Amino acid sequence: MIFHLIQYLEGIGVDFPGMGLIHFLSFRAMAAAVTAVLMAMIVGKKIIRLLQRKQIGETVRDLGLEGQIQKKGTPTMGGIIIILSIVTGVILWCDLTNIYVILLLVSTLWCGALGFADDYIKVFRHNKEGMSEKGKLLGQIVLGFIVGLTVWMSPDIVVREKVEVKESLERTLETETTVTSGRYQEEDVVKSTKTTIPFVKNHEFDYRWLSPVKGTWGWYAKWAIYVLMIVLVITACSNGTNLTDGLDGLAAGTSAIVGVVLGILAWLGGNLIDSNYLNIMYIPGSGEIAIFMSAFVGALIGFLWYNSFPAQVFMGDTGSLTIGGVIGVSAVLMRKELILPLLCGIFFVESLSVIMQRFYFKYTRRKYGTGRRIWSMTPLHHHFQDKKAPDGPVLFQKPVPAQHEVKITIRFWIVGIILAVSTLALLKIR
16 A cells, blocks of 8 residues: 555656665565554454454363463454464555465465354354364365466566576666566566476476376466465465464464565565576565565464464464465465475475374274374374373374473474575575
8 A cells, every 4th residue: 555655656756865775575575574563463462352252262271282271262363463463564664456365365365264253153152063064175275276367367476487587687687676576577487387496407497297188288287286286385385384372482483484585585586686596486576475474474474473372362263274375375476385384394394294193093993993193292282292101002102201392493493594594595506
C-alpha cells in the first residue's frame, strides 16, 4: 500500500525527501520485518485476552511429558497473530501486483483458513482429533495444484538460466531497483521446469529428465511431473511444521531461521549481478519474495514474544499449517524445493520419526503379536521430554532424566542454525 502510494505520487510529480527509499528492496524488507514484529506484539496481547475471555484454551491429556499438565488452559489459535502480522507487513511494503506476492498471500490465507477450521473443531466442538486427516490433506493438495498450475501457466513466472552481465551493464546497475527489475534482455527468459539441486557442478536439475516420453507429449509430461512435485513439497512442508509444533517456541523459532535463509536466497535469485556471480538462475521479480519472507520472520519473532517458555499462547494448526505452507510455496517459487530436506532438516526428521514409528509398530505387531517402538514417543522432540516408563520395548532409550523443554527447544534451534548455514554454503560448494 505504501509502495503503491509512493509510486502514484511519483507518477503525478510529487517529490519529497526519502521517497526514493521505497525502491530499495533492503529498505522495504527491513520495514516489513519491523512492521510485522510490532504488529504481532501490539495485536498479540489483545488477541490473547480475547482468547482467554472466550475460554479458547488447550485441552491436555496426560501423556507423561515433562511440564505438560501446566499447559492446560493456555489460549490456542494464536496463529491468527502470525497471519495478521504477515499480511500487514506485506500489504504495506510489497508490490501487490507481483505474481509471487499474490501466490504467497493466497497460500497464507488458504493454509490459515484450513488450520483455523481444524482448531475450531477441536475447541468449539470438543473434538480433540480436529479435522479429518483426509480433509486436511485434500485442502493442502488443492493449494498445491493452484500453485503448481500457476507456475506452469502464468507468463510472469519465468527464469533466465544463464545470466551474462556485460561490463557496461554492470556499471549502470547502481541501485537495487535496477538490479532486481529484470528489465534487461527479457527476450532471454523462458518457461522452465529446472530447479536448484545441491552438490553438483551445474547446480540445476530439470524435471524433463524424468519424463518417460519425448516430443509434444513429453512437454506435457514434464510439466505434470513438476506440478505433482510442487503438490508434494507444499503438503510435506505444511504437515512437517504441524508435527514440529509441540514445545513452546520450537516451531516458531525454527521456522524463523528457515525464513531468514529463504529470504536471502530470494534476494540473490532476484538480483541480476548476484545470480550471475553465483551462477544460479535469475528469476525476474522474485526479489519481492525477500520482502514477504522478512514480514514472515518478523511475524514469527513477534509471536515468540508471547510463545516463548512459558507460553502465553499456542499457535495451533492455524499457525503451524500457515508457516509450513509459506515455507513450501516460497521454496517452490524460488526453485529451491530440493534443498528443503537440508534447510528444513528439523521438520523432515520430525515427520520421518512419526512415519517410521507408525510403520515399525505395525510391522512388529504383525510379527511378534505386540507392537514395538523405535522411540518412546513421537514426534521426536517428545522422545527427549518423556518422563514415564516406556510401554514395551524401545530401540532408542529415552534420556534419563527427561530433558526440560527449554533445553530441547534451544538445542533444536542450534541444529536449525547449523542446517541453515550449511544450506547457504551450498551456493559455493558444488
